[in-house]
Amino acid sequence: MEQCACVERELDKVLQKFLTYGQHCERSLEELLHYVGQLRAELASAALQGTPLSATLSLVMSQCCRKIKDTVQKLASDHKDIHSSVSRVGKAIDRALSLLLRQNFDSEICGVVSDAVWDAREQQQQILQMAIVEHLYQQGMLSVAEELCQESTLNVDLDFKQPFLELNRILEALHEQDLGPALEWAVSHRQRLLELNSSLEFKLHRLHFIRLLAGGPAKQLEALSYARHFQPFARLHQREIQVMMGSLVYLRLGLEKSPYCHLLDSSHWAEICETFTRDACSLLGLSVESPLSVSFASGCVALPVLMNIKAVIEQRQCTGVWNHKDELPIEIELGMKCWYHSVFACPILRQQTSDSNPPIKLICGHVISRDALNKLINGGKLKCPYCPMEQNPADGKRIIF
C-alpha cells in the first residue's frame, strides 16, 4: 500500500533524527563536561587556593559560560526542530487510513448494519462471548478459552469441550513427536476415516518407521519388524511402501547422504499435524475454520464496501434508497466457497424469492417467482418470458431448492 509506505518513510526519517540528535546531544554534553571538568581541576589546584581569580582566568571562565549557554540552548532548539518530522508522521497516518470509520463514531455509522444492536442487550453480549469461547476451543487455544470462561462467568458444557480437549491432547503429543495417542485415535476411528478416504493411519505408521530409520543401523531389525504394519495398506500405498523399503539399503551409509534423504524432512511432522486436524474436524462435523473465523473474514470483505456505500448515500442525500433495514443495500462477493444456501433471485422482478413469493417452475422448465407469474397472466393464459411457450398459469409448479 502506497500510503503505508509513506508513513514508513516519515517514521524512518524521525528515527534517523532521534539517532543523530541523541548521539550529538550526548557527545556535546560530554565534551562540555570534560572541558568544564578540566577548568575546575585547574582552578582547584593547590597553587591557586585562597587567591583571587586572575584576569586571564576570568576571561577563560566567561568564554566557558558563553560556550555552555550556547551549547545547551542549541540542544533545546535542535530538539524542537524534530517536532515537524514527528507531526508529519501523524499526518501521513491520517492520510493513509480511512476517515470513514473514525469520523463517524459519534454518529454510530456502523449502524450501516444496525444501530448499536448488540449493545443494549446483555444477553447478546453473553452470546458473543460464548461464540468467542467456542472459537477458541476449536482453534486449540484451551487456556485462553478457560480464562475467558472465568472472566465472563460463562459455563461451557463438558459435552462441548470434550472432543476439543481430546484433540488438543493428541496434537500436543504430536508436537512432541509422540505418535502414540494419534495412532490410538486413528485405529479406533478406522472405519470412518476410511469412508473419508483418509490416509492418516498409514502416514502415522510411516512416520514411525522413518524415525526408526533415523536411528541408524542399530534400529534395522526394529524397523523391519515394524514394517509389517504396512501390510493392510499395501494396495493403496504401494509406491510409498516401496520407497521406504528401498531406503533400508542405505541404512548403514546413513540416510542423510542417500537419495532417500527427503524422508528425513522435518516438514513431515508439520504435515501430520495438519492432516490429523483436518481429518479429526471432518469426523466431528466441524470445518477447519471456525464459524467465527469465516464470519469475521466475511466482515473484512463487507466492511469497506458497506462504509463506502453509506458514505455515497449520505453524500448524495438519497437516504431513502436504502430504507429496509432488513437487507443490506449491496451485494457482497465472498466467493463460491461461501455459498451455503440456495438463493433464487427472480430474473423478472429482480427480487429474492421467499415463502410468501416462492419460485415456480413453468411447463417449459424455466423458473420465475410467483409474483412475476401473476404479473404475466394475460387473459387467463401465460407466456413464458424466455421460450415463449404459452401455458396455463395453474400448471406452474412450486419448487423448493
Added chain:
Amino acid sequence: MAVQESAAQLSMTLKVQEYPTLKVPYETLNKRFRAAQKNIDRETSHVTMVVAELEKTLSGCPAVDSVVSLLDGVVEKLSVLKRKAVESIQAEDESAKLCKRRIEHLKEHSSDQPAAASVWKRKRMDRMMVEHLLRCGYYNTAVKLARQSGIEDLVNIEMFLTAKEVEESLERRETATCLAWCHDNKSRLRKMKDLLDPARWRMLIQQFRYDNYRLHQLGNNSVFTLTLQAGLSAIKTPQCYKEDGSSKSPDCPVCSRSLNKLAQPLPMAHCANSRLVCKISGDVMNENNPPMMLPNGYVYGYNSLLSIRQDDKVVCPRTKEVFHFSQAEKVYIM
C-alpha cells in the same frame, strides 16, 4: 480459506480497520516528544541559571574558591541535563520503533506467499479480538491471547490497562489517579470541548471511558464487533431462520448455534443473482451439475441424484418419497 480476499480487498479493509493500530502508538510518540522537550527545556534553563549566577560572580572579582564551588553546581546541572536528555530520547525512540514495528507488520498483508498471508489474516482476527476483549474488561484473557498469538507488540493493551486503573480507582471513589490522567493528557483534553465533571461517580466512569476513547479516536464499538456484524449480514439468508430448521446447512456459520442468535437482529445479505446449492452434496448446481426437480417439487443436483440412485430409483432426502430416476425434470435458471 473459505472467504476469498484479493490483495486489493485486503488493502481496502486495512484502511478501514487499522486506524487505532497506528494512531495510538503515534499519540504516545507525540506525548513522549513533548515530555522530552519539556525536560530538555527545564534542565537547560537550570543550567542557564547557574551559569548566569557564575557570570554575575565573575563580574565582581571573586575568589577562586567560590568560582570552584559554582563550577561544581554547573557540572551537576549539566550532568542532570545529560541524563534526562538521554532518558527522554530513549523513550521517544522506543515509541517510534513501536510504530515502525506495527507498520512493518501491516505491510505483510500483501505478501505473495499464501502461508504468510494466512498467518497475517489469523493474526488480524486475533488482534481485533484482543481489542474487543480489552473493551469488555476481560484483561487477563486479552493478555493471554495476545501472548499466545505472538501479537503483544501489535495491540494497545497498555492503553486499556491504564484506563482500567483509572476506572478502578474511580470505583473506589478516589479521584487522584483520574486527575493524574487528566494532567497527563491535559494538552489534548484542552482541545476537546467537554471536560470531566467531577460530580457524579457512575457517570464519571462512563464519561472517562468516553473521553478516553475519543482521545485516542476510537469508537464506542470495537472494530471486531463492527466487522463481525457486517460479516454475519453478508452471509445471512432466510433459510438460516426457517422455523422447522430444515434448511440449515452444517457449513453455514450463521446456521451455527451461537451465531444464529447473534445474527437474528441483523439485516440479510442482498443477492441480485441466483446461486443454487444442492442440499445433498453442498455443491453448486450449474451447467456442470444441472438442477433437477423431482415430482414433489424438491430440487437436487444431477450428480447427487446419480450418486443416490439405487435400482433406477431415488429417495428424496427431505420427504423420503421414492421416485424413478427418469421422473426428475431439468429446471432452467436464468
